[in-house]
Amino acid sequence: MSEFLSASALWAICLTAGAYQLGAWVQKKTRIAALSPILTGAALIILLLIVFKVPNAQYQAGVTHLSFLLTPCTVCFGIPLYKQLDRLKGNLTAIFAGVFAGAASGIFLIAGMCFFFRTENAVSIALLPKSVTTAMAIPLATEAGGLVPLTAAAVILSGILGNVAGEGLCRIAKIKHPIAQGVAFGTASHVAGTAKAAELNELTGAVSSLSLVVAGILTAVLMPFLLPLFA
Numbered sequence: 001m002s003e004f005l006s007a008s009a010l011w012a013i014c015l016t017a018g019a020y021q022l023g024a025w026v027q028k029k030t031r032i033a034a035l036s037p038i039l040t041g042a043a044l045i046i047l048l049l050i051v052f053k054v055p056n057a058q059y060q061a062g063v064t065h066l067s068f069l070l071t072p073c074t075v076c077f078g079i080p081l082y083k084q085l086d087r088l089k090g091n092l093t094a095i096f097a098g099v100f101a102g103a104a105s106g107i108f109l110i111a112g113m114c115f116f117f118r119t120e121n122a123v124s125i126a127l128l129p130k131s132v133t134t135a136m137a138i139p140l141a142t143e144a145g146g147l148v149p150l151t152a153a154a155v156i157l158s159g160i161l162g163n164v165a166g167e168g169l170c171r172i173a174k175i176k177h178p179i180a181q182g183v184a185f186g187t188a189s190h191v192a193g194t195a196k197a198a199e200l201n202e203l204t205g206a207v208s209s210l211s212l213v214v215a216g217i218l219t220a221v222l223m224p225f226l227l228p229l230f231a
Contacts, residue, residue, distance in 0.1 A: 012062025019044040036164045038192060042156075071135045077194060077209035084206035091179050091207075098180070099211045102187035103218040106131045111226045121230040122147045128226060129219050130154035133190040136216040144227055155190065162189020163196045182207025187215045 022044065023037030049059055060067075081088065088095070107128055114124035125146030129137040134155050141151035162185055170181050178201045185193035186208035194212055198205030 012059050013066060015045060016063055016066060034164050036160060038163060039160050080202060080206040081209050084203050087203060095183055095207060098183035099187050099214045100218060103215040107219055107222050111229060115229055124230045126150040127154055128223055130158050131188055132216040132219045133212055140220055140223060159189050159192030162193035166193055166196055178204040179207050183211045186211025
């Protein structure tokens with residue numbers, strides 16, 4: 001099977017798109033938030049790769065073009081920002097304060113836990129940018145000498161958790177204002193969280209888009225100050 005699939009460059013893209021659509025169908029039918037298309041689609045892909053004994057490297061090579069689209073897709077989040085620009089301008093102070101508090105507490109908490117448990121330096125560095133989008137987290141981890149695959153896994157996990165559990169956590173914490181919800185989604189769970197935020201409310205999606213960008217920049221600024229801990 002591995003040799004058969006290697007003859008085509010489209011199988012990995014078709015598998016990815018098909019798994020996501022199947023996941024979206026399952027969630028629509030069951031209406032279970034935990035069955036996110038991202039989560040169920042990823043699980044299905046992993047299962048098929050194992051069953052048909054297809055190396056992950058071969059699959060990754062097939063989805064190179066999809067991975068390339070991560071950066072332009074992130075840029076596209078600027079569209080809701082433009083649509084909600086007037087409302088964003090009136091709440092910039094609150095948004096920036098919330099993002100700074102979330103990004104700073106997140107990265108310092110990870111650094112503190114890694115330092116306390118004495119994890120390997122490459123592992124610690126890889127986990128520091130876990131809450132920012134892949135397009136920013138991977139370059140940060142690469143430049144600092146972290147384990148890039150671990151960074152990718154941590155980013156994906158934080159995104160899935162935010163997408164699946166974010167709405168429920170906002171309900172439990174009684175966070176009802178769309179701007180506060182947007183800050184939470186964008187700061188803690190980047191693009192995947194922003195996708196969920198956009199489903200809740202257009203303003204929430206716009207704030208989340210802005211928050212993920214600002215959180216990424218803040219993480220890039222704060223990381224150099226923490227790297228000496230793991231030198």
